Amino acid sequence: MLECKIENLYDLNETIAKPLLEKFVYPWEALESIGDFIVELGKKLDPEIYELKGENIWIAKSAKIMESAYINGPAIIGENTEIRHCAFIRGKVIIGNNCVVGNSTELKNVILFNNVQVPHYNYVGDSILGYKSHIGAGAITSNVKSDKKLVVIKSNKEKIETGLKKVGAMVGDFVEIGCGSVLNPGTIIGKNTNIYPLSSVRGVVSENSIYKNKNEIITKN
Secondary structure, three states: OHHHOHHHHOOHHHOOOHHHHOOOOOHHHHHHHHHHHHHHHHOOOOOOOEEEEEOOEEEEOOOEEOOOOEEOOOEEEOOOOEEOOOOEEOOOEEEOOOOEEEEOOEEEEEEEOOOOEEEEOOEEEEEEEOOOOEEOOOOEEOOEOOOOOOOEEEEOOEEEEOOOOEOOEEEOOOOEEOOOOEEOOOEEEOOOOEEOOOOEEOOEEOOOEEEEEOOEEEEOO
16 A cells, blocks of 8 residues: 555654654554654753653753643653643653644654644544644544454555554644544545544545545545
8 A cells, every 4th residue: 555655644854753664664563663762762862952851751942841741751752842731641752843732632652743733632642643734622543443453454445454453543744633533543644634523534545635524535636
C-alpha cells in the first residue's frame, strides 16, 4: 500500500523523530521503539535548548507548561510548545515544536510532528500525527479493537498484518479531524485530508480527500 508508507504521509524534516522513522517503511512499525528512542535521543539534546525535568523527561526551555499538567517519561517536548491545564502525558511521547496539547488531552506512545494541535479533550494513543495536523475538540484515536485481536490495516481488498494489539491512527501532514470524531484502530489518513465532525473512520482514507462518511469520500479539486 503506497499511501500507507511513511514517505507518502510525512515530511520527516518536521520531526525530531526523523532518525527513528527513517528505519521503517510503515509508520506503525515505529510504535514499539518510541520509548527507547526518546531515552537515547534525550541524552544528546542541546542543553542550551532542552532541560532534563525528571526521569527521561526533556522539555525545551521555551515551552510553556501549566502547573496542572502531568508529564511522565520518557518524553520530549519541543520548542515553543504549549501544554495546557490538566494535560495528561503518560509516557513514550515526542511532542514537536510549536505544538498545542490542550485541556484534559491524554497522550500515550505517540509522535506529534511540529505544529500539531490536539487542543481540547482529545485522546491520542499509539499514533503518529503529521506536520500541522489538527484534531478537533473531543476527537480521539481508538487504539484497541473491541475483540482484542491484532490490528490489521485494510484498504479495499488489500490487508497488512501489523502484529500489534495496539495501533491508533497514522495521520498525515496537514490533516484536519472534525470535532467528536473517532479514528478506529489502524486508521490511515493521507495528507491534506479533511474529516467531517462526528465521523467514525476506519481503514485508509486517501490524501487530498474530504471524508463526509464511509460512503461519501470526495477528492479535493
